[in-house]
Amino acid sequence: MPVMARAESGPASRGFALWRVVVWLLLLLAAFGCVQYFSHAQLLWAHRANLSPADSAAMQRMLAWDIGYLVAALVLIVLCAGCILRQAWARAPLRVAAGMLVLWALVSGGMMVAQWPQFDRASAEALAQLGHDAALGEAVVHARRVFRITMALKGAAIPVLLWLAWRLGTPAVRMQFRHRR
Numbered sequence: 566m567p568v569m570a571r572a573e574s575g576p577a578s579r580g581f582a583l584w585r586v587v588v589w590l591l592l593l594l595a596a597f598g599c600v601q602y603f604s605h606a607q608l609l610w611a612h613r614a615n616l617s618p619a620d621s622a623a624m625q626r627m628l629a630w631d632i633g634y635l636v637a638a639l640v641l642i643v644l645c646a647g648c649i650l651r652q653a654w655a656r657a658p659l660r661v662a663a664g665m666l667v668l669w670a671l672v673s674g675g676m677m678v679a680q681w682p683q684f685d686r687a688s689a690e691a692l693a694q695l696g697h698d699a700a701l702g703e704a705v706v707h708a709r710r711v712f713r714i715t716m717a718l719k720g721a722a723i724p725v726l727l728w729l730a731w732r733l734g735t736p737a738v739r740m741q742f743r744h745r746r
Contacts, residue, residue: 582741584732585649587725588659592645598638606631648733653742656733663730667723674719677712684712 609628616624644662647655688705695701732738 582738584729584738587729588645588648591663591729592642592649595638595641595645599635599642602631602635602638606635648742651742653744656739656742660730660733663726663733667726667730670719670722670726674716674723677716677719681712681716685709 606628609624613621613624641662644655644659648659688709691705692702695705
């Protein structure tokens, strides 16, 4: 029996495509997020017996957020995998997901920028009080660095995700996706 192979349609599907690289990066970041949210949820679950009733309610809220983020990251992984495999069902939902991620980055980044003066003042006061404790001082400096890097990454992600959402809607990219038979 001869082997049947389906040829890719048109020259648009061959060669390097930056949008595919961005989708791969998004997939990897979503997978990393899944690991982080799952690890945090496991840690919370392991410590649930040692908590007071008031702390238990707070822990359940944190666990609910972890599960919500985990589900969202898993959905994003499925959409990215579908786009990498150029399945037509995944293209439009990934555009919506990219738009939602832009909104989330805008809101959370805006909140971080609004909290920066307070965070900067509190960390400067902590550094002044911890003068002789090098390990705690390094932890505060590390927290400041992570805060700045997070704000910068959110700022950089916004135009990239907007570009991805736009690019997935262009006819040249749309032609590369296969519909189910």
